Amino acid sequence: MLVVTLASSSSGNCALVSGGGQNILIDAGISYRRIVSSLNALGVGPRDISAVLITHTHSDHIGGLPTLTKYISPRIFCGRGTDVTLERSIRPGGEITRLDCGADLYIGELKITPFKTSHDSPGSVGYSITSERGRFVYCTDLGIVTPEVEAAALGADAAVIESNHDLRMLQTGPYPQFLKRRIASDVGHLSNDTSAAFAGRLADSGTRRLVLAHLSKENNTPEAAYSACTDSLRKRGAERDVTVRVAPHDCIGEALIL
Numbered sequence: 001m002l003v004v005t006l007a008s009s010s011s012g013n014c015a016l017v018s019g020g021g022q023n024i025l026i027d028a029g030i031s032y033r034r035i036v037s038s039l040n041a042l043g044v045g046p047r048d049i050s051a052v053l054i055t056h057t058h059s060d061h062i063g064g065l066p067t068l069t070k071y072i073s074p075r076i077f078c079g080r081g082t083d084v085t086l087e088r089s090i091r092p093g094g095e096i097t098r099l100d101c102g103a104d105l106y107i108g109e110l111k112i113t114p115f116k117t118s119h120d121s122p123g124s125v126g127y128s129i130t131s132e133r134g135r136f137v138y139c140t141d142l143g144i145v146t147p148e149v150e151a152a153a154l155g156a157d158a159a160v161i162e163s164n165h166d167l168r169m170l171q172t173g174p175y176p177q178f179l180k181r182r183i184a185s186d187v188g189h190l191s192n193d194t195s196a197a198f199a200g201r202l203a204d205s206g207t208r209r210l211v212l213a214h215l216s217k218e219n220n221t222p223e224a225a226y227s228a229c230t231d232s233l234r235k236r237g238a239e240r241d242v243t244v245r246v247a248p249h250d251c252i253g254e255a256l257i258l
């Protein structure tokens with residue numbers, strides 16, 4: 001199984017998961033044109049995409065979906081509660097399947113298990129994806145690491161987790177107060193420090209590859225996210241056991257290979 005972020009930030013999110021004979025997107029929050037050019041760079045054609053897993057309906061996760069569904073017809077999966085908004089975003093007649101958290105879905109040989117996340121978008125989920133080579137978890141837009149997220153993520157071989165903002169940069173940055181409060185709230189986004197503590201617990205559970213994702217362009221830097229995470233791992237003596245990468249905002253990231 002191969003997992004690559006095509007874009008990852010508050011202005012657009014999309015990842016490719018290839019394995020078990022399938023090519024699947026997680027979210028489609030960048031333009032269809034960018035999705036196609038990114039896929040082409042990875043040797044994948046848009047018509048090779050069999051499914052799109054949607055985490056939630058904020059525009060940085062579904063902004064490319066209306067155009068995408070005009071050109072190709074992948075099956076679209078989402079959490080229960082997300083489908084009403086999604087129906088307005090796809091080509092009429094396009095197929096959307098609602099998923100129950102904790103229930104397994106098979107796409108080819110990939111087992112997909114959605115889990116609930118705490119975020120201010122109804123039906124917001126993360127995904128656990130298992131192939132015969134291992135298990136990978138994708139969870140961004142986490143206001144907090146809830147027991148459900150923790151239970152779903154611990155023990156995964158690899159994980160893409162949110163590391164959205166440096167709290168000091170957020171507090172002293174240019175955003176209006178209401179937005180700062182929303183981002184730092186339990187239904188907003190995960191700070192570097194909270195993400196780093198989560199990364200430490202993942203390392204303890206056996207996770208060996210981490211990608212820090214959905215970094216804010218205004219309230220974070222790749223260096224701040226990386227050093228918060230690696231400091232946390234170092235404190236646990238796990239820095240040599242776990243590979244940490246930061247997903248770039250606007251281009252293809254390094255592939256996670258399981």
Ligand SMILES: [Zn+2]
Pocket residue numbers: 009010013058060061141214
């Ligand atoms: Zn987002």
Ligand SMILES: [Zn+2]
Pocket residue numbers: 056058119121141
């Ligand atoms: Zn969001």
